Amino acid sequence: MSAFPRVTRRRAVTAAVVLVLIIAAAIWAVLPERADWTAQDLRITVRSGPGDDQPVDLDARFLLPAGRSGRVPAVLLAHGFGGTKDSVRSDAESLAARGYAVLTWTARGFGRSTGEIHLDSPDYEVKDAQRLLDWLAQRPEVRTDAAGDPRVGVVGGSYGGALALLLAGQDRRVDAIVPSITWNDLSRSFLPQAAETGTTGVFKKSWAGLFFGSSSGGDNPACGRFAADVCQAYLSMATTGVPDQATLDLLRKSSPATVLDRIKAPTLLIQGAVDTLFPLSEADANAKGIAAAGTPVRVAWFTGGHDGGTGPGSDQDRVKYLTIQWLDHYLNGKGAAPGDDFTWSRVAGFSALDRDLVTNGYSATAYPGVTGTGSARLDLSGAAQPIANPPNGNPGAISSLPGLGSRLTSLLSGNVASDIPGQHATFTTAPLAAAVDVAGSPTVRLRAASPTGEAVLFVKLYDVDQGDAATLSAGLVAPVRLTGLAKDLSQAQPVTVTLPAIVRQLAAGHTLRVVVATSDQAFLSPAAPATYTVAVDGQLTLPTLVGKPIASPAAIWWYVLGALILVVLLGLAVLLLVRRARRRRRVTTVTAEYADTPLVVTGLRKAYQDGFVAVEEIGFTVERGQVVGLLGPNGAGKTTTLRVLMGLTTPTAGEIHVFGHRLVPGAQILSRVGALVEGPGFLPHLTGRQNLRAYWQATGRPWADARFDEALEIAGLGASVDRKTKNYSHGMRQRLAIAQAMLGLPELLVLDEPTDGLDPPQIAEMRRVLQRYATDGRAVLVSSHLLAEVEQTCTHAVVVNKGRIVASGPVDEIVGDSPTVAIDVTDVSAATDILTGLGVRSVTPDGATGLIVDMNGTPRAEVVASLVRAGVGVDRVVPRRRLEDAFLALVGDNSRGSGDR
């Protein structure tokens, strides 16, 4: 025997399939992804500065679509502050794959580009970009509108977005821009003022510091790679919180607000609603300014930004789609003109899978600005409250955590914000009667009194649920610096405070809480301690906006699901019909010549898949009234034959007919066969009676047909029939199994080793039962390796050896009259002489007094008479009709079964 498994066809096929799958997976994993673009890293030296004479070396990458035919429009793709050309790599690649020549570069002062940071200064960064437009115009791959005028769009976020706006304002060659999450006025962004007053705002120290700190390298430890004037502006502003004129001028110069009226390139403005650096109002100002010049403008909001990141997948997809649509139309002339409808998104809930927020998209026909299309007014209650300004703003309230990454969840389900007791005043509304869809800047009228005449306050709007959990939407606060305040609240003039624009559904039952605080860790508040008194006047105004939900691609999946279920059901129906038709055809065929014969086995052969042949060829017949014994040594193929007979195993060749019906697995004719094959099989937790009952229930036949009591009587279990079968002895189980086989008195009874485990009286009883059973035209097939049993029980026998029939026929016929006789005599030697004289074939001594005599035709009577005549006493004469002899004669001395072959 080999230690290796045999190679069969089945195994070979399986192995081949597995191998092919593994190879396919390996190839798929190893093969490089076929890129739709080609990229080239290069360094471009441009001259810029006020006199166009300061060279700077820009680290750039130029990407071209792979399947390009002819000249293609170009896209100038700018990165955000602190990034490099690699920050926008995937965007560049997807744009190139869409058919654009894409030029990305690391802005001066960052990464491997030289130069200093001038904060998108028109003399530096913007001029760099103009030189890049020149460079693009020279490229043979890039489509041009005129000599030196490439067909080009400018795309960028934040720092790159402002560059897009400023470049479009400075250079008419730009054909379309898509600035996102960027500023309109840098001084307003870093010194926001939410009150209706001309006073300079409050320094947004955390964001400013974050940006200033993100520049590394350079010779000056204080300034990094910032240009001296920018550095100086920051240092002075961060020290005092109040900018000098030079700083204001510098910030102003870097603001798109100054060039909006000159922008002619169609502009798609994308702004994030979760952005405490450049809130929605910045894009609003840009949109209004550009639209005023008659240039097409479209605005989209998404749930993300400098605090919120790129937002959920649905928002990313929408922004990407809008961008491509914009560029395709205005650069490539593909697609209809994008409308000026406005899309935005609102948090809908959690995604269970990415553990992040999910947003729903909405659209409105026109951009409503940050004032909404409607408004809701809510009464605020709360007495005037004194609040203390902590020295140096410490301890300070927390609203947002700039730069701490983009966990939308923490910002929009609100666990970050906290206020310091004694430093904030609270005003609340009554619970909302109905949900309010807020989109825009809420306003509130505030009165404040200060002993110094000045106050810095932070106004915030909390959404408070029924469980008193308060959420500061997106961490947005309205900083207010008021001057010329009265010392007493009664003389204070109300001032309107415009809170940052938010997008949020305020659910019914929630209350709104307006908090006026004296400190915020994101801002620089006055160093001197003071106590102010604050009150709100009357109402909170919420801008509302109701949009049309953008059809989510989710609907497609439901259709797919529906179609899938339909297909499965249809497939099932077809399968059932086919099966039914096939079965109907099968059951009707009857072989007439066998119609009254309980069992006809012809040419049966069973070879297992591992190549072992259990049955070579077996054929026999069981007629009505017969008890047929299937006799053979262990492994002769008896059980396999019975397995095939019961439809448990399909034969390799040959046929079995039961009452003329061809027997296949599950053939209905099996219902006329009762069986015990390979030992009993019962549900161990049921009693004997319950088991028989469960079995009969499974037949689905009428209860009366079971002949239940007769079967129980045959089992002879007495009171034990109500014990659980798992407690039965082997013999009890065997008897119960025989009773089960006899349930319904089947016309053919097939019993495999029925006397296994029975004691001698029970065996004797069983013999009688079987013999009686075969009357009334029924038939019994018994398999056994016990010769005596077959000889005593069966009318007919089929002797099997090594998978073949050795003999078959009536037991008497097989056994025949054995030619030998055993004789016990008083005088062995005398008897031997006499018998030899009679002409028998052989005389063999058997024990002290016994002789085995091969009679060779001599009648037994004559032998006895001769012995007696000669004076030899005869004690016993036994004709040796033992089947054992016949059996051994038939199967030979070799007692090894076919299993050993």
Add this chain to the structure above:
Amino acid sequence: MTVGSAVGYRPSRTLPIRAEIRRQASRRRTQLALGFMVLLPLIILLAFEFGGGGDDDDRNRGTAFSSLVDLATSGGLNFALFCLAVSAGFLLVVVFALFAGDTVASEASWGSLRYLLAIPVPRARLLAVKLVVALAYSFVALFLLAGTGLLVGTLRYGWHPLGSTIAAQIPPGQGVLRLLGILAYLAVVLLVVAGLAFLLSVLTDAALGAVGGAVLLWILSSILDQITALGSIRNALPTHYSDAWMGLLSTPIQTEDLAKGAISAIVYAVVFWGSAFFRFTRKDVTS
């Protein structure tokens, strides 16, 4: 036409569903599994009652998912939801695997399978009845768990809206609908386990092997799903969408992942069951 079968025998009447239900109902493992579904909410309730409720002040309020724990005692609906949430990951998987994986393999190991086939119960019918009954028991277990949770939760904590920290509270009437939706989704997703266990049940005679194998593969899939480096391959994992029922808690409900999860589960289940039928109707029953 001679059908030739015994009087009263019709293939379509063999192994009636009622008989199979009774066969399984008498088994101790069925009784224990269903009993535990009733017991678990009671145990959880006792744990909430006696397990020191005073530490709420120390605990940070976490994500919306830990809020399921915080909110569990806020009403019957939330309590039932909590019971489901803690069971969905493993207990229900085991229960589904138990009912579907044990059904054929245990008959094979008792030796009673060959007697059913010799009746003869058509093989496809045998499998179909076994599958239907196994699924019915699985669904009953699922509904028992939720129903008991809802009942004891409501008796103890009252009939209140279904709360979650991100979405607005859901009024009780709609909350019941959401809960039913969650049950339906869990039932669909767990069809994968039922399918796998059933296939294994047909392939092996060892009931424990079928049940354990299905649970093991489910856990393996869950582990692979945790490895984000696998990227989009994870979408094809049968467990990938197993938590999508949480989308039913937000307002408006998040249905995209539910649909994807249902598609994935049905495809897997059909493949597994198809293989089981294909194999069983052709194999030699030797046990």
